[in-house]
Amino acid sequence: MKLGDGVEQAIHCVTVLASLPGDGLLSAASLAELHGVSTSYLLKHLQMLSGADIVRTVPGPRGGYRLARPPEKISLLDIVLAVEGPEPAFRCKEIRQRGPDPLPPEYFSAPCQINAAMLRAERAWRNELRSVTISDLIAEVAAADDGAIAARGCAFLATHLRQPKPDPSSKT
Amino acid sequence: MKLGDGVEQAIHCVTVLASLPGDGLLSAASLAELHGVSTSYLLKHLQMLSGADIVRTVPGPRGGYRLARPPEKISLLDIVLAVEGPEPAFRCKEIRQRGPDPLPPEYFSAPCQINAAMLRAERAWRNELRSVTISDLIAEVAAADDGAIAARGCAFLATHLRQPKPDPSSKT
Protein backbone atom coordinates (compact mmCIF):
# COMPACT_ATOMS: atom_id res chain seq x y z
CA MET A 1 0.00 0.00 0.00
CA LYS A 2 1.34 3.36 -0.93
CA LEU A 3 -0.15 6.83 -1.05
CA GLY A 4 0.82 9.04 -3.94
CA ASP A 5 3.24 11.86 -3.33
CA GLY A 6 0.57 14.30 -4.46
CA VAL A 7 -1.22 13.92 -1.16
CA GLU A 8 1.64 15.44 0.78
CA GLN A 9 1.98 18.27 -1.70
CA ALA A 10 -1.73 18.98 -1.60
CA ILE A 11 -1.85 19.13 2.19
CA HIS A 12 1.14 21.46 2.35
CA CYS A 13 -0.38 23.70 -0.30
CA VAL A 14 -3.72 23.91 1.49
CA THR A 15 -1.92 24.72 4.73
CA VAL A 16 -0.03 27.53 3.04
CA LEU A 17 -3.17 28.85 1.38
CA ALA A 18 -4.91 28.83 4.74
CA SER A 19 -2.17 31.06 6.15
CA LEU A 20 -2.65 33.77 3.55
CA PRO A 21 -3.88 37.12 4.90
CA GLY A 22 -7.17 38.55 3.68
CA ASP A 23 -8.11 37.71 0.11
CA GLY A 24 -4.57 36.88 -0.88
CA LEU A 25 -3.87 34.62 -3.84
CA LEU A 26 -0.95 32.40 -4.67
CA SER A 27 -0.21 31.00 -8.11
CA ALA A 28 0.55 27.35 -8.74
CA ALA A 29 4.06 28.35 -9.81
CA SER A 30 4.66 30.06 -6.47
CA LEU A 31 3.38 27.08 -4.50
CA ALA A 32 5.57 24.75 -6.52
CA GLU A 33 8.62 26.94 -6.00
CA LEU A 34 7.96 27.17 -2.27
CA HIS A 35 7.84 23.40 -1.94
CA GLY A 36 10.47 22.58 -4.52
CA VAL A 37 8.23 20.43 -6.70
CA SER A 38 7.20 20.38 -10.33
CA THR A 39 4.71 23.10 -11.26
CA SER A 40 2.90 21.11 -13.93
CA TYR A 41 2.47 18.13 -11.66
CA LEU A 42 1.26 20.22 -8.76
CA LEU A 43 -1.36 21.74 -11.05
CA LYS A 44 -2.93 18.33 -11.50
CA HIS A 45 -3.56 18.00 -7.78
CA LEU A 46 -4.69 21.58 -7.42
CA GLN A 47 -7.28 20.85 -10.07
CA MET A 48 -8.47 17.92 -7.99
CA LEU A 49 -8.75 20.18 -4.97
CA SER A 50 -10.62 22.72 -7.07
CA GLY A 51 -13.04 20.07 -8.27
CA ALA A 52 -13.70 19.07 -4.67
CA ASP A 53 -14.48 22.66 -3.66
CA ILE A 54 -11.54 22.79 -1.30
CA VAL A 55 -9.72 25.55 -3.13
CA ARG A 56 -11.09 28.10 -5.53
CA THR A 57 -9.32 29.33 -8.60
CA VAL A 58 -9.06 32.85 -9.95
CA PRO A 59 -8.33 32.76 -13.69
CA GLY A 60 -6.39 35.17 -15.81
CA PRO A 61 -3.22 37.11 -15.12
CA ARG A 62 -2.62 37.85 -11.44
CA GLY A 63 -4.78 34.83 -10.80
CA GLY A 64 -4.10 31.94 -8.50
CA TYR A 65 -5.62 29.82 -5.78
CA ARG A 66 -7.28 30.58 -2.50
CA LEU A 67 -9.27 28.48 -0.06
CA ALA A 68 -12.91 27.85 -0.85
CA ARG A 69 -13.81 27.26 2.81
CA PRO A 70 -12.46 28.41 6.16
CA PRO A 71 -9.57 26.23 7.39
CA GLU A 72 -11.57 24.79 10.28
CA LYS A 73 -14.01 23.36 7.72
CA ILE A 74 -11.32 21.46 5.78
CA SER A 75 -10.17 18.13 7.13
CA LEU A 76 -7.28 15.97 6.03
CA LEU A 77 -9.81 13.43 4.84
CA ASP A 78 -11.29 15.93 2.40
CA ILE A 79 -7.88 16.47 0.82
CA VAL A 80 -6.95 12.79 0.73
CA LEU A 81 -10.24 11.81 -0.87
CA ALA A 82 -9.98 14.64 -3.38
CA VAL A 83 -6.50 13.62 -4.50
CA GLU A 84 -6.62 9.84 -4.18
CA GLY A 85 -10.24 9.30 -5.07
CA PRO A 86 -13.14 8.20 -2.92
CA GLU A 87 -12.77 4.46 -3.49
CA PRO A 88 -11.69 2.39 -0.52
CA ALA A 89 -8.21 0.91 -0.51
CA PHE A 90 -9.54 -2.63 -0.16
CA ARG A 91 -11.64 -3.85 -3.06
CA CYS A 92 -13.32 -7.17 -2.39
CA LYS A 93 -13.12 -9.30 -5.53
CA GLU A 94 -15.61 -11.78 -4.08
CA ILE A 95 -13.26 -14.65 -4.59
CA ARG A 96 -15.35 -16.56 -2.08
CA GLN A 97 -17.85 -17.02 -4.91
CA ARG A 98 -15.26 -18.35 -7.31
CA GLY A 99 -13.69 -21.74 -7.69
CA PRO A 100 -15.27 -25.09 -8.48
CA ASP A 101 -18.89 -25.84 -7.65
CA PRO A 102 -19.76 -22.32 -6.50
CA LEU A 103 -22.78 -21.86 -4.29
CA PRO A 104 -25.77 -19.91 -5.64
CA PRO A 105 -25.44 -16.16 -5.31
CA GLU A 106 -28.22 -15.95 -2.73
CA TYR A 107 -25.83 -17.39 -0.17
CA PHE A 108 -23.65 -14.31 -0.55
CA SER A 109 -26.22 -11.59 -0.05
CA ALA A 110 -24.43 -10.60 3.15
CA PRO A 111 -21.09 -8.87 2.57
CA CYS A 112 -17.92 -10.87 2.96
CA GLN A 113 -16.71 -10.78 6.55
CA ILE A 114 -13.16 -10.10 5.40
CA ASN A 115 -14.34 -7.16 3.37
CA ALA A 116 -16.35 -5.89 6.33
CA ALA A 117 -13.35 -6.08 8.64
CA MET A 118 -11.09 -4.29 6.19
CA LEU A 119 -13.68 -1.59 5.66
CA ARG A 120 -14.07 -1.15 9.41
CA ALA A 121 -10.35 -0.53 9.67
CA GLU A 122 -10.47 1.92 6.81
CA ARG A 123 -13.37 3.69 8.45
CA ALA A 124 -11.27 4.13 11.59
CA TRP A 125 -8.52 5.57 9.41
CA ARG A 126 -10.91 7.99 7.77
CA ASN A 127 -12.44 9.02 11.06
CA GLU A 128 -8.99 9.89 12.38
CA LEU A 129 -8.26 11.94 9.28
CA ARG A 130 -11.65 13.62 9.49
CA SER A 131 -10.93 14.76 13.03
CA VAL A 132 -7.87 16.75 11.97
CA THR A 133 -8.56 20.09 10.34
CA ILE A 134 -6.21 22.45 8.59
CA SER A 135 -6.59 24.96 11.39
CA ASP A 136 -5.48 22.27 13.84
CA LEU A 137 -2.36 21.70 11.81
CA ILE A 138 -1.61 25.41 11.62
CA ALA A 139 -2.03 25.73 15.37
CA GLU A 140 0.37 22.84 15.95
CA VAL A 141 2.97 24.30 13.65
CA ALA A 142 2.63 27.70 15.29
CA ALA A 143 3.00 26.18 18.74
CA ALA A 144 6.24 24.45 17.80
CA ASP A 145 7.63 27.46 15.93
CA ASP A 146 9.91 30.04 17.55
CA GLY A 147 9.24 32.51 14.76
CA ALA A 148 11.70 31.39 12.13
CA ILE A 149 9.22 29.39 10.08
CA ALA A 150 6.66 32.19 10.18
CA ALA A 151 9.34 34.69 9.19
CA ARG A 152 10.38 32.61 6.20
CA GLY A 153 6.74 32.34 5.17
CA CYS A 154 6.25 36.08 5.42
CA ALA A 155 9.38 36.71 3.39
CA PHE A 156 8.11 34.42 0.68
CA LEU A 157 4.68 36.00 0.69
CA ALA A 158 6.16 39.46 0.44
CA THR A 159 7.51 38.45 -2.95
CA HIS A 160 4.81 36.16 -4.28
CA LEU A 161 1.53 37.15 -2.63
CA ARG A 162 -0.93 38.87 -4.89
CA GLN A 163 -4.29 40.51 -4.43
CA PRO A 164 -7.10 39.79 -6.89
CA LYS A 165 -8.19 43.42 -6.99
CA PRO A 166 -6.77 46.72 -5.72
CA ASP A 167 -9.71 46.39 -3.32
CA PRO A 168 -11.01 49.96 -3.47
CA SER A 169 -13.49 49.33 -0.66
CA SER A 170 -10.69 49.51 1.89
CA LYS A 171 -9.65 53.07 2.54
CA THR A 172 -5.95 53.86 2.70
CA MET B 1 -4.39 4.49 -2.49
CA LYS B 2 -4.94 0.90 -3.40
CA LEU B 3 -4.15 -2.40 -1.74
CA GLY B 4 -2.89 -5.18 -3.92
CA ASP B 5 -5.20 -8.04 -4.76
CA GLY B 6 -2.79 -10.40 -3.07
CA VAL B 7 -3.97 -9.23 0.34
CA GLU B 8 -7.45 -10.59 -0.19
CA GLN B 9 -6.11 -13.87 -1.53
CA ALA B 10 -3.73 -14.23 1.40
CA ILE B 11 -6.44 -13.61 4.00
CA HIS B 12 -8.76 -16.12 2.37
CA CYS B 13 -5.99 -18.69 2.19
CA VAL B 14 -5.07 -18.25 5.83
CA THR B 15 -8.71 -18.56 6.79
CA VAL B 16 -8.99 -21.80 4.85
CA LEU B 17 -5.78 -23.14 6.33
CA ALA B 18 -7.06 -22.31 9.80
CA SER B 19 -10.12 -24.45 9.15
CA LEU B 20 -8.13 -27.57 8.34
CA PRO B 21 -8.58 -30.45 10.77
CA GLY B 22 -5.58 -31.81 12.65
CA ASP B 23 -2.25 -31.60 10.84
CA GLY B 24 -3.85 -31.31 7.45
CA LEU B 25 -1.99 -29.74 4.56
CA LEU B 26 -3.15 -27.98 1.44
CA SER B 27 -1.02 -27.36 -1.62
CA ALA B 28 -0.78 -24.00 -3.32
CA ALA B 29 -2.44 -25.47 -6.38
CA SER B 30 -5.45 -26.55 -4.32
CA LEU B 31 -5.75 -23.15 -2.66
CA ALA B 32 -5.56 -21.45 -6.03
CA GLU B 33 -8.20 -23.75 -7.51
CA LEU B 34 -10.50 -23.20 -4.54
CA HIS B 35 -10.33 -19.43 -4.96
CA GLY B 36 -10.16 -19.37 -8.73
CA VAL B 37 -6.86 -17.49 -8.93
CA SER B 38 -3.51 -18.08 -10.57
CA THR B 39 -1.37 -20.67 -8.82
CA SER B 40 1.96 -19.09 -9.64
CA TYR B 41 0.86 -15.72 -8.41
CA LEU B 42 -0.62 -17.07 -5.23
CA LEU B 43 2.70 -18.76 -4.52
CA LYS B 44 4.38 -15.39 -4.27
CA HIS B 45 2.10 -14.30 -1.46
CA LEU B 46 2.30 -17.65 0.27
CA GLN B 47 6.05 -17.20 0.28
CA MET B 48 5.58 -13.82 1.95
CA LEU B 49 3.38 -15.44 4.58
CA SER B 50 5.96 -18.17 5.06
CA GLY B 51 8.71 -15.60 5.52
CA ALA B 52 6.61 -13.86 8.17
CA ASP B 53 6.09 -17.11 10.09
CA ILE B 54 2.36 -17.03 9.51
CA VAL B 55 2.23 -20.23 7.51
CA ARG B 56 4.70 -23.08 7.45
CA THR B 57 5.64 -25.04 4.39
CA VAL B 58 6.14 -28.77 4.01
CA PRO B 59 8.39 -29.48 1.02
CA GLY B 60 8.40 -32.41 -1.31
CA PRO B 61 5.60 -34.41 -2.82
CA ARG B 62 2.45 -34.50 -0.69
CA GLY B 63 3.70 -31.22 0.70
CA GLY B 64 1.81 -27.99 1.13
CA TYR B 65 1.05 -25.28 3.61
CA ARG B 66 -0.30 -25.24 7.12
CA LEU B 67 -0.56 -22.54 9.75
CA ALA B 68 2.53 -21.76 11.80
CA ARG B 69 0.51 -20.40 14.73
CA PRO B 70 -2.95 -21.00 16.15
CA PRO B 71 -5.62 -18.85 14.42
CA GLU B 72 -6.22 -16.72 17.48
CA LYS B 73 -2.59 -15.61 17.32
CA ILE B 74 -2.85 -14.37 13.73
CA SER B 75 -4.35 -10.96 13.10
CA LEU B 76 -5.31 -9.30 9.86
CA LEU B 77 -2.51 -6.83 10.44
CA ASP B 78 0.06 -9.63 10.40
CA ILE B 79 -1.12 -10.76 6.99
CA VAL B 80 -1.38 -7.27 5.53
CA LEU B 81 2.10 -6.34 6.70
CA ALA B 82 3.53 -9.62 5.43
CA VAL B 83 2.06 -9.14 1.95
CA GLU B 84 2.24 -5.37 1.51
CA GLY B 85 5.41 -4.69 3.46
CA PRO B 86 5.88 -2.97 6.79
CA GLU B 87 6.37 0.54 5.44
CA PRO B 88 3.62 3.06 6.18
CA ALA B 89 1.39 4.20 3.35
CA PHE B 90 2.33 7.85 3.86
CA ARG B 91 5.98 8.66 3.28
CA CYS B 92 6.94 12.16 4.30
CA LYS B 93 9.28 13.61 1.69
CA GLU B 94 10.12 16.53 3.98
CA ILE B 95 9.14 19.05 1.37
CA ARG B 96 8.89 21.61 4.16
CA GLN B 97 12.69 21.70 4.06
CA ARG B 98 12.82 22.29 0.33
CA GLY B 99 12.32 25.40 -1.73
CA PRO B 100 14.26 28.66 -1.72
CA ASP B 101 16.20 29.85 1.33
CA PRO B 102 15.63 26.72 3.39
CA LEU B 103 16.01 26.96 7.10
CA PRO B 104 18.86 25.06 8.80
CA PRO B 105 18.05 21.42 9.52
CA GLU B 106 18.05 21.98 13.28
CA TYR B 107 14.68 23.67 12.92
CA PHE B 108 13.22 20.40 11.66
CA SER B 109 14.35 18.06 14.40
CA ALA B 110 10.72 17.55 15.37
CA PRO B 111 8.72 15.47 12.89
CA CYS B 112 6.45 17.22 10.43
CA GLN B 113 2.99 17.73 11.92
CA ILE B 114 1.38 16.55 8.71
CA ASN B 115 3.40 13.38 8.80
CA ALA B 116 2.50 12.89 12.46
CA ALA B 117 -1.21 13.27 11.73
CA MET B 118 -1.11 10.84 8.82
CA LEU B 119 0.81 8.33 10.90
CA ARG B 120 -1.70 8.65 13.72
CA ALA B 121 -4.47 7.79 11.29
CA GLU B 122 -2.52 4.85 9.97
CA ARG B 123 -1.89 3.69 13.52
CA ALA B 124 -5.65 3.68 14.11
CA TRP B 125 -6.05 1.61 10.95
CA ARG B 126 -3.43 -0.86 12.10
CA ASN B 127 -4.90 -1.10 15.58
CA GLU B 128 -8.24 -1.99 14.08
CA LEU B 129 -6.67 -4.66 11.92
CA ARG B 130 -4.66 -5.95 14.86
CA SER B 131 -7.84 -6.44 16.88
CA VAL B 132 -9.31 -8.85 14.34
CA THR B 133 -7.93 -12.38 14.42
CA ILE B 134 -8.45 -15.23 12.01
CA SER B 135 -10.43 -17.10 14.63
CA ASP B 136 -12.75 -14.10 14.91
CA LEU B 137 -13.35 -14.21 11.17
CA ILE B 138 -14.02 -17.93 11.22
CA ALA B 139 -16.49 -17.47 14.05
CA GLU B 140 -18.31 -14.75 12.11
CA VAL B 141 -18.50 -16.86 8.99
CA ALA B 142 -19.76 -19.85 10.98
CA ALA B 143 -22.41 -17.72 12.69
CA ALA B 144 -23.77 -16.50 9.35
CA ASP B 145 -23.59 -19.92 7.70
CA ASP B 146 -26.53 -22.29 7.58
CA GLY B 147 -24.24 -25.21 6.74
CA ALA B 148 -23.88 -24.83 3.00
CA ILE B 149 -20.55 -23.05 3.08
CA ALA B 150 -19.12 -25.54 5.56
CA ALA B 151 -20.44 -28.42 3.44
CA ARG B 152 -18.77 -27.06 0.33
CA GLY B 153 -15.54 -26.68 2.24
CA CYS B 154 -15.70 -30.25 3.50
CA ALA B 155 -16.39 -31.53 0.01
CA PHE B 156 -13.36 -29.71 -1.29
CA LEU B 157 -11.19 -30.94 1.54
CA ALA B 158 -12.31 -34.52 0.97
CA THR B 159 -10.65 -34.31 -2.42
CA HIS B 160 -7.66 -32.09 -1.77
CA LEU B 161 -6.74 -32.43 1.90
CA ARG B 162 -3.56 -34.35 2.55
CA GLN B 163 -1.79 -35.57 5.65
CA PRO B 164 1.96 -35.13 5.93
CA LYS B 165 2.47 -38.57 7.45
CA PRO B 166 0.26 -41.62 8.01
CA ASP B 167 0.68 -40.57 11.63
CA PRO B 168 1.34 -44.01 13.23
CA SER B 169 1.17 -42.55 16.75
CA SER B 170 -2.61 -42.38 16.56
CA LYS B 171 -4.16 -45.75 17.11
CA THR B 172 -7.02 -46.76 14.86
Next chain:
DNA sequence: GTTAGGCTACTCGGATAGCCACTGTCCGAGTAAAGTGGG
Protein backbone atom coordinates in the same frame (compact mmCIF):
# COMPACT_ATOMS: atom_id res chain seq x y z
C1' DG C 1 11.02 -61.92 2.11
C1' DT C 2 13.74 -57.95 3.41
C1' DT C 3 16.30 -53.99 2.53
C1' DA C 4 19.36 -50.72 0.38
C1' DG C 5 19.82 -47.99 -3.57
C1' DG C 6 18.38 -45.31 -7.35
C1' DC C 7 14.77 -43.04 -9.82
C1' DT C 8 10.76 -40.48 -10.53
C1' DA C 9 7.48 -37.16 -9.89
C1' DC C 10 5.73 -33.62 -7.32
C1' DT C 11 6.34 -29.54 -4.35
C1' DC C 12 7.99 -24.93 -3.20
C1' DG C 13 11.39 -21.07 -4.19
C1' DG C 14 13.34 -17.47 -6.74
C1' DA C 15 14.21 -15.18 -11.12
C1' DT C 16 11.89 -13.40 -15.34
C1' DA C 17 8.37 -10.61 -18.76
C1' DG C 18 3.81 -7.75 -19.12
C1' DC C 19 0.58 -4.25 -17.77
C1' DC C 20 -1.51 -0.48 -15.21
C1' DA C 21 -1.40 3.52 -12.34
C1' DC C 22 1.32 7.19 -10.64
C1' DT C 23 4.79 10.64 -12.08
C1' DG C 24 6.22 14.24 -14.92
C1' DT C 25 5.49 17.23 -18.96
C1' DC C 26 3.49 19.77 -22.71
C1' DC C 27 0.36 22.85 -25.37
C1' DG C 28 -4.25 25.18 -25.83
C1' DA C 29 -8.55 27.96 -23.99
C1' DG C 30 -9.67 31.83 -21.27
C1' DT C 31 -9.10 36.29 -19.05
C1' DA C 32 -7.54 40.52 -16.61
C1' DA C 33 -4.45 44.06 -17.42
C1' DA C 34 -1.85 47.25 -20.04
C1' DG C 35 -1.09 49.84 -24.22
C1' DT C 36 -3.00 52.69 -27.97
C1' DG C 37 -5.66 55.37 -30.79
C1' DG C 38 -9.62 58.21 -31.40
C1' DG C 39 -13.10 61.39 -29.69
Next chain:
DNA sequence: CCCACTTTACTCGGACAGTGGCTATCCGAGTAGCCTAAC
Protein backbone atom coordinates in the same frame (compact mmCIF):
# COMPACT_ATOMS: atom_id res chain seq x y z
C1' DC D 1 -8.14 64.65 -20.92
C1' DC D 2 -11.29 60.51 -21.10
C1' DC D 3 -12.87 56.32 -23.10
C1' DA D 4 -13.19 52.16 -25.83
C1' DC D 5 -10.77 48.84 -28.43
C1' DT D 6 -6.91 45.95 -29.46
C1' DT D 7 -3.14 43.58 -28.14
C1' DT D 8 -0.54 41.20 -24.93
C1' DA D 9 0.99 38.25 -21.63
C1' DC D 10 -0.08 35.43 -18.00
C1' DT D 11 -3.09 31.99 -15.69
C1' DC D 12 -5.37 27.56 -15.25
C1' DG D 13 -7.34 23.32 -17.70
C1' DG D 14 -6.99 19.10 -20.04
C1' DA D 15 -4.37 15.93 -23.13
C1' DC D 16 0.29 13.47 -23.92
C1' DA D 17 4.90 10.42 -22.75
C1' DG D 18 8.05 7.97 -19.03
C1' DT D 19 8.72 5.11 -15.09
C1' DG D 20 7.98 2.08 -10.81
C1' DG D 21 5.39 -1.32 -8.74
C1' DC D 22 1.85 -4.77 -8.95
C1' DT D 23 0.32 -8.77 -11.86
C1' DA D 24 1.18 -12.92 -14.10
C1' DT D 25 4.38 -16.52 -15.49
C1' DC D 26 8.20 -19.83 -16.06
C1' DC D 27 12.09 -22.78 -14.84
C1' DG D 28 15.28 -24.70 -11.24
C1' DA D 29 16.45 -26.74 -6.32
C1' DG D 30 14.91 -29.99 -3.07
C1' DT D 31 12.55 -33.97 -1.16
C1' DA D 32 9.12 -37.76 -0.06
C1' DG D 33 7.51 -41.74 -2.12
C1' DC D 34 7.94 -45.65 -5.26
C1' DC D 35 10.21 -49.09 -8.03
C1' DT D 36 13.95 -52.21 -8.69
C1' DA D 37 17.24 -55.35 -7.74
C1' DA D 38 20.47 -57.61 -4.85
C1' DC D 39 21.05 -60.29 -0.57
